[in-house]
Amino acid sequence: MGKVWVAAGAAVAAGLGFVMLLVVGVYVVAGNLATGVAGGAKALAKGTVPAAYQQLVQKWGNLCPAINPALLAAQLYQESRWQTDAVSHADARGIAQFIPSTWAAYGIDGDGDGDRDIWDPKDAIPSAASYDCALARHVKDVPGDPTNNMLAAYNSGPYRVIDAGGVPAITETRNYVRNIRALEESFAAPVGRVDPSRQAAGAIAYAQKKLGTPYLWGGNGTAEQGGRFDCSGLTKAAYESVGIELPRVANDQYNAGPHPKRDELLPGDLVFFSDDLSDSRAIRHVGIYVGGGYMIDAPRPGAVIRFDPIDTPDYFGATRVTEDGAKALPTTV
Secondary structure (H helix, E strand, O other), X not given: OOOOOOOOOHHHHHHOOOHHHHHHHHHHHHHHHOOOOOOOOOOEOOOOOOXXXXXXXXXXXXXXXXXXXXXXXXXXXXXXOOOOOOEOOOOOEOOOOEOHHHHHHHOOOOOOOOOOOOOOHHHHHHHHHHHHHHHHHHOXXXXXXXXXXXXXXXXXXXXHHHHHOOOOOOHXXXXXXXXXXXXXXXXXXXXXXXXXXXXXXXXXXXXXXXXXXXXXXXXXXXXXXXXXXXXXXXXXXHHHOOOOOOOOOHXXXXXXXXXXXXHHOOOOOEEEEEOOOOOHHHEEEEEEEEEOOEEEEOOOOOXXXXXXXXXXXXXXXXXXXXXXXXXXXXXXX
């Protein structure tokens, strides 16, 4: 997962050699400034939803108070990773993963063309929002957070939520609620500053030790591979060294936390690059930001792990990795 970069010269590398001395100071300041991702209405973060579905998610994500566009996007990503032809082992179908019997009861004609097509995102996405809102009405009198109760009803059924007086003590259901709420923050455009990552300094330290290592397509740094990496293999290994398990592919790593703006980047943020700046699924390169407009990355075949500038025409955006965000990412469709 490489790309062609302009080499950062030896002087630049030397100038960034003291980056770890700056990380602690940067994070002390950032910790004092951070206000977190605000609650309330959540707009979609740039490029997190494929362009073909962004308007649908934005519109139908505001159907009722229990949902919002970022939450709806998180559900759809968790269910199918935006794959319109996805079929699960339980015969859940399409981008919203409806089981046919549930579709028969709750599927709607979202685009008004006279049919209800479980495979058509223009019907399936509105139906997912409509089903969420129907479940929220079923459990509206249950104590606790209404969105959490709605998600629990989606996973385990509304009557279990009613009987339990909230999210039932079912491991699968509690994990589902936790994962969707964590993913919600990765699809939401932050309001205010994003909290700094506690593990960032360790991830940078790991990447710094790999400077000068030759690139290897598909490299995970194993002994059999001579300790070599590609871009997402390096970022995965760096965060794994501090106890955070990231997906293997760069475009999935983008959803491992909230997305700071360019002028709010902190060392340790993952920075991403794409030829399509409207769709995170098209991301093809990732590096670890170290400050001063530079990252450590494994750029391409024939190159070595090095410092490179991030301000290029294909800069897509950034992710501040969180443990909860990484845990929430789906591993299968």
